Amino acid sequence: MTSILWIRFVVLNCAIYLICNSEAAEECVYQYDMKNNRVKISCEKGAAIHIVDKDGISLARHTGINTETIPIIVQLNRSSISSLNDEAHKATKKLSDASKLLRKVREDLTLQINNLINLTTLLQRGDDELKNDLNTLRRHDLTSPLAREAIIAALQNQYNFLRMGLLSQNTQMNELIRTTMRLTTSIMKTARGARGVGEILDLRADVMNETLFNITKLMPGGFEHGTFFGEKTVFCPQELKKISKKGTSVTTGVEQGAIMLDSHTPENIWVMYGYVDINEVTQFDSLKSLKFEKVQKIFELPFSCVGTGHVVYKQVLYCQKMFTNKIAHYSLAESRWIGERPLENVSVHSHFPYQSGKNTDLDFAIDEKGLWLIYSTNNTHGDLVVSKVNEEDLSFDGTWVTQIKKKDVGNAFIICGILYTINAFDTAPTHINYVYDTNKGKGKRLEPDELEFVNAVENDYARVYSLDYSPSDQALYSWNNGRIEIYPVSFLDENEP
Secondary structure, eight states: OOEEEEEEEEETTEEEEEEEEETTGGGOEEEEETTTTEEEEEEOTTEEEEEEETTOOEEEEEEEEOSSOEEEEEEOOOHHHHHHHHHHHHHHHHHHHHHHHHHHHHHHHHHHHHHHHHHHHHHHHHHHHHHHHHHHHHTSOOOSHHHHHHHHHHHHHHHHHHHHHHHHHHHHHHHHHHHHHHHHHHHHHHHHHHHHHHHHHHHHHHHHHHHHHHHHHHSTTOOSSEEEETTEEEESOOOEEEEOSOOEEEEOSOSSEEEEEOTTSTTOEEEEESSSSEEEEEEESSHHHHHTTOOOEEEEEEEEEEEEEEEEETTEEEEEETTSSEEEEEETTTTEEEEEEEOTTBOOTTSSOOTTOSSOSOEEEEETTEEEEEEEBTTTTTEEEEEEEOTTTOOEEEEEEEEEEGGGOSEEEEETTEEEEESOSSOSSEEEEEEEETTTTEEEEOOTTTSEEOOOSSSSOOOEEEEEEETTTTEEEEEETTEEEEEEEEEOOTTOO
8 A cells, every 4th residue: 555655844944845655655765964955865666756845836756766766856945054154254254354454463563562672772772871971971070161061962962862762652652552452443353253153153053953853853763873852963872871979959849740851842841740630731941940930831731640650742741641541642832632542451550550659550751762651561460561652643663571570660761762770769879770672672680789870869768759861961850759850871982892
C-alpha cells in the first residue's frame, strides 16, 4: 500500500512541503546542508516526490524513481541569508574603516610622543646651559661694561631658547589633544562596527537555530547524529558517567509532585502538585519564580491525573488518567484535550509501583530520542518494562522487558534510550542499581560504588517521589519530600581508555 509522507519545513520565513509517495516513505533520507541552505532528499526506488509551497503551488515534482536511490536537491529560500550577508558586509566594512582610523591615530600618537620627548630633552639641555652660564658669571668681575653685556646676551639667548621650546611644546600638546579626541571617535566607531558584526552573527545564529530546530523536529527520526534543543545539538549515544554530588534545591512545601521541563521549550517550567486527583498544571518562567511562587499561568485540565510520572514534551502534557489504565495527552500550547489510550495488561492502582508506592504505576520519561513510558504488566510478573511512545496517537513504537522488578526500584530515568534505575527512594546516598540499553536490548546490574547518587542535596533524609532527566540542560530533576532538587550529570568520553 502506498503511503504519503508530509514534511513541512519552516525555513527563513519560507514554508515548504514535501509529499513523498512510496511504499516505504519513512525510508526517505533528508539531509540539511547549512552551508548552501538546501535540503537533500534521497528515497528508495518507487518513490514520487512532490514539492509545494504553503499555498499549494508546485515547486518541483520528481516521479518514476524506479532504478536506484536518486538524490533530489531542494534549494531553500536564500533571501534572508542574502540580506544578512549584506548587513554583515556593511558592518564588517565599518569595522575595517574604524580599524584603519585606529592605525592612523596610533601612528600620529607615536610621532607626537616622540616630538614631546625630543622637546623635553632640548628644554632640559637649555636649562643646564643656563645654569652653566650663571656659574661662569659668578666667577668673574661683574662691574665692567663687557660683563654686563655678556650677562644680558646670555639671558636673552636662554629666554629665546626656552620660549621657542615652550611654544613648540604647547603646539605638540594641542596636537596630542586633537589626536586623543580622534582616538575616542575611532574607538566608538570600532565599537559600533564590532557591535554591528556581533548583532549580525547573532541573527545568523538565530536563523540557523530556527532552521535546524524546525527541520529536526519535523523530519521523521531527526538527524542521525543528535537532536536539536533550541541552542545546542545533543548527541547520542551518551552513557552516564557521573551524577554530581553538588546539587541545588528549591523548597515547594508540598510533599509530592512533579516538575516538568520541555526540551523543546526550555524557557518554561511546569509543576503539578500532589499525587492524586490533579487537574491543574502551573507554569513558571524560571526556578526563581517557582521559589517565590510567581505563577505565569495555570492550566485547568478537563480530567484528573494521578501519580508523579507526568511529563511535558513539545508543549503537550502526558500523564496517567486517574483511576484508569489510560494514558492521556493535553496540549498546553492550545489548551485542549488531544486524546487518550487504554493500556491492556498494564498494572495500575498501585499493583506494581516503585518502592514509594502512592500511584507510581506509570512513569513517563523524556530523553534525546523522545517520549518513553516506564511500567510493569501482569504478563511480566512485575518486571520493569520500557516502551517508546508515539507522541501522536500514544501507540508504542517499541517495547523492552528488563530483568529487574519494579518494586525493587526507587525511581528511574532514561538518557539516549538507556534506562537507569536507582536502588532506593528513601536512602541517601543511594546508587544506580540497574541499567538497560534499549539500543542493544541488553541490561546489567551495577555495584553500589559504580554509579553513586547522593539522592538528597541538603541532608541525608530522602523520599524521592519523582526523578526525571532533562536533555536540554543535562541534569536530573528530583521531587524530594517537598523540595525540587537538581543534579547535573556528565557522560563518558569515547576517547577515554
